[in-house]
Amino acid sequence: CKERLGVKCALGVSNISFGLPARPLLGSVFLAAAFGAGLDAPIMNPGSKRFMDTVYSYRVLSVEDEGSTGYIERYAGWTDPYKIAANPAAAQAASSDAAPAAGTAGTDGNDDPIRRMVVSGRKGEIAGETERLLADHDAMDLINNHFIPALDEVGVLFDQGKFFLPQLMASAEAARVGFDTIKRLMPAGEIADKGKICVATVKGDIHDIGKNIVKMLLDNYGYTVFDLGRDVDPQEVLKTVKERDIKLVGLSALMTTTVVAMEETIKLLHTEVPGVKIIVGGAVLTPEYAKQIGADYYAKDAAESARIAEEVFGQ
Incomplete structure (x- = not known):
């Protein structure tokens, strides 16, 4: 019909x-x-x-x-x-013990508008509010004291099971709009770069949704992220790490058959660039297996990746 x-x-x-x-x-x-x-x-x-x-x-x-x-x-x-x-x-x-309805998050009386908009994922309003606050706030103050705490709160809510993946992505997208506004309005060099990170889905694996979420969140935390895409050869990762002087690499694998390529990439990086740290993640991995293949860190989700990056670059 x-x-x-x-x-x-x-x-x-x-x-x-x-x-x-x-x-x-x-x-x-x-x-x-x-x-x-x-x-x-x-x-x-x-x-x-x-x-x-x-x-x-x-x-x-x-x-x-x-x-x-x-x-x-x-x-x-x-x-x-x-x-x-x-x-x-x-x-x-x-x-x-069930979590309260997730829709109530971000409405507990905190009057920081950036925090409210990031936590509730309101990207349509955040550009105007960011521009208004830049009139009497330093860019780094706005990032460190408004955006980053809001993203940290989202990470905690996610860990507690009070936030779910669509909300995490909406919050990251709202924060990205705010950061883009700051970058557009501030002179080059005024916004500090927290560090350079390379992310890639390993050779033979074409799944990159998780990696893309990690990249978006790390971007929002102020890191410069080089995304090599999916099905990336170990030599390509090594080349980028050397050319860009990368300190932290994130590798993703979804299929059991491609974890072999992940292990190969880790061994190559640790041999050729001993100081580099490597995070791994993906549905087929566990903390124990990550350690077995030589990774420095295992991230169960994007929020964990951001915390690991803070640890690595804070050292």
């Missing part, structure tokens, strides 16, 4: 399960399938939690819920009902 006639479609989703047990279960799965086929308007009971779980989840996958904001607000601190059924006592304890 949509392809040939160009019309909107409504559907009563519950009729599919008539005469069968566990009707809400079948109905919610059918609703998800119908959404995937292009359903515009389901006829359903909005009081059904199972149906609404499907709606909120599908809106994330269809990118209708921008930044997953509605989903995060609804499900931060969510307890899996299957776990409740299996172990009611443990589920109740987990529920009592």
Whole structure:
């Protein structure tokens, strides 16, 4: 109907399960399938939690819920009902310790506008506010006493499970807009460079989402980041480290088959440039395995990478 006639479609989703047990279960799965086929308007009971779980989840996958904001607000601190059924006592304890709704972060009365905008990811407003503050604030004071503490707070919230990846990225993007404003308005050389870092996804691996998030966050902390991209040969990393006098290298690998290339890169760098420090990260790595292949640091996420960089360049 949509392809040939160009019309909107409504559907009563519950009729599919008539005469069968566990009707809400079948109905919610059918609703998800119908959404995937292009359903515009389901006829359903909005009081059904199972149906609404499907709606909120599908809106994330269809990118209708921008930044997953509605989903995060609804499900931060969510307890899996299957776990409740299996172990009611443990589920109740987990529920009592659950993080508060993430949408409340950044609204605790702190009146620093930069902090509020970074924590809440409001990139549309931060350029104007940054420009206004530069009229009576030194650029480095604004960076060190407003932007960096805000990013540190986001990192803590992320570690505590009160913030999630879309919020971390939104905050990093807001901070980037603020930093770009400072760089645009300040004379060259007035903003201190905290250090040079090289990041790369290792040879044979084409996954770079995690690396890109790390780069964005490190940029915001004031580091100069040379991003070599993905599927990077060990010799290319070595060449960049030598030419740019790099002190810290971040290597990423997502596949088990490419960890061999990561180990090769680490050995090459430590042999040719003994003073360089290396962070590794990726879904297939653990702290123990990172140590086994010779890495100096293991970062479980982008926020951890920023803390490691602060340690390395603070030495």
